[in-house]
Amino acid sequence: MKKIFKILVVICLPILLSSCSNDDDNETNSTTKTKVKISKIWVTTIPSTNGSLSWDVASDPDIYAEITDRDGAGLRATTVWDFVPSPNTPYQVTFIPQIETTDFTETLDVDVWDDDSDNGTSDDFIGNVQFRISDYTTGSNKYPSNAIKINNGTVVTVFFTWE
Numbered sequence: 001m002k003k004i005f006k007i008l009v010v011i012c013l014p015i016l017l018s019s020c021s022n023d024d025d026n027e028t029n030s031t032t033k034t035k036v037k038i039s040k041i042w043v044t045t046i047p048s049t050n051g052s053l054s055w056d057v058a059s060d061p062d063i064y065a066e067i068t069d070r071d072g073a074g075l076r077a078t079t080v081w082d083f084v085p086s087p088n089t090p091y092q093v094t095f096i097p098q099i100e101t102t103d104f105t106e107t108l109d110v111d112v113w114d115d116d117s118d119n120g121t122s123d124d125f126i127g128n129v130q131f132r133i134s135d136y137t138t139g140s141n142k143y144p145s146n147a148i149k150i151n152n153g154t155v156v157t158v159f160f161t162w163e
């Protein structure tokens with residue numbers, strides 16, 4: 001009887017080990033994300049001047065963002081008047097509901113503007129920052145909770161939730 005038990009243990013051991021390695025494989029697979037949700041963006045820095053000119057003559061710029069995805073679905077966020085964003089006091093756009101996509105080839109396109117409707121003139125373009133979702137799905141820091149991107153003095157942070 002003891003002998004049978006020993007044989008059973010020997011036979012079972014490789015099965016246990018292989019089932020362990022299967023578990024590891026399953027864990028690796030389960031960390032592959034198939035959907036990303038974007039809850040908000042921050043604009044933390046803009047160029048201090050419009051070329052050689054001030055954004056507005058007598059006051060600070062009036063910042064708003066226009067966000068479009070690859071399909072051209074657009075969103076214009078509310079203007080914050082007379083406001084210069086900074087890392088401590090960012091211009092924030094919160095998405096309710098959250099933007100979500102399963103197509104990681106999409107790009108989140110953020111245009112930042114100075115609203116000049118109070119002057120009766122066309123708005124001043126401040127900057128554009130683009131986030132290609134596929135840039136955040138590979139490499140050692142894939143699926144980050146946020147990403148910061150800089151383009152010509154405009155700095156935008158995007159906040160991700162991966163599922």
Ligand SMILES: [Ca+2]
Nearest residue numbers: 055056116124
């Ligand atoms: Ca202006």
Ligand SMILES: [Ca+2]
Nearest residue numbers: 056062115116
């Ligand atoms: Ca303005």
